[in-house]
Amino acid sequence: MHKRNRLFVSIALVYGLLGGLIAIVRLIDPSLIPGNVPRAHGHIMLLGFILMTIYGIALHVLPRFGGFPLYSEQMADWQLYLANAGLPLMIAGWLGWRDMLVMVGGALTYGAIVLFGLNMILTVRAGGRGRVIPVQ
């Protein structure tokens, strides 16, 4: 499994634990963490935990299911950078009531989503580049 894909899954686990922790703190005492905590929690879980797990597993397995190598390793690398640059900004924006930060972070996060989507379409589409995955 490519190191980048293992990083996606590992970072997802960290976000999952963090998002859960934030929610628990919020439940115990809402005044401990400022800002729009439910929204930050929701997106740490959905964008950080669920989506990054899907990224890591899909980048690994969809090329194999499709029978073609990943269209672009570079796009996938940039997807990792953008996703992890964007989400912390979004979280910071929600916790600090800074809509501007949410927007910038959201744009970066969205960039990762688009890179992933295009990469997957170009990989899985019948007749992609037509290279066959080497054994192993």
Place this chain on the structure above:
Amino acid sequence: MKIELIVSGVCPFCLEAEKVWRVAAADHGFEFVVLDIAQPEGAALAQRLNLQTVPALLIGGVLRAVGVQSPEEALTLLHSPRQEAHDRMQQMGFAFSPDNRWFILTAQVYLMLAGLGLLMNSSFLSDNAARPAFMHLFTLGFMLFMIYGLASHMLPRFTGNPIREGSWPWLQMGLAHCGVIGYAAGYLAGRHTLIVVGAVLTWLSLAIFAFRVWPVLWPEEA
């Protein structure tokens, strides 16, 4: 301790595996048994383990590996310190193991409950205090359980590394069930303490999941 190798006559790699393990067992004074999957003993064992691939290796009656190991890997498996039942490293086969099968099965039940709850909540009940309950039946009961079952099944095979099994997945599962149900019931009954307890139990199950999956992603040798 006994080493058992399940093989098939039509599998060319099995001979290779048998050679490796015959030597490793002899070197370490273990009893070595080769079982043919076409024979009743081998077939019964394969069925009990839900085995879909050969060669498969059992050490002390526990499925430890599938495929052909190098002599070095054989040595590592024999000397692995994690032999105790409660902290066992195990390879995943092609078919779901019972723990992952249950994660996937119960995820579908939570999905149906969540859909029903959201439908009733918006159509029949005007009060929205129950919204987090049904939403988390979906995000925790369905999404999280699906990830539990699928990731524990697939990641060991993607990486070729074993995952912590034994009683860990069952503890993770028990905590997750109690957590989700407690959390949702807390909102429905308006009991704040129950919500918090459910939240903490769910978080603990997630922590166990991370603990199990981490060595799959980052094995010690690497």
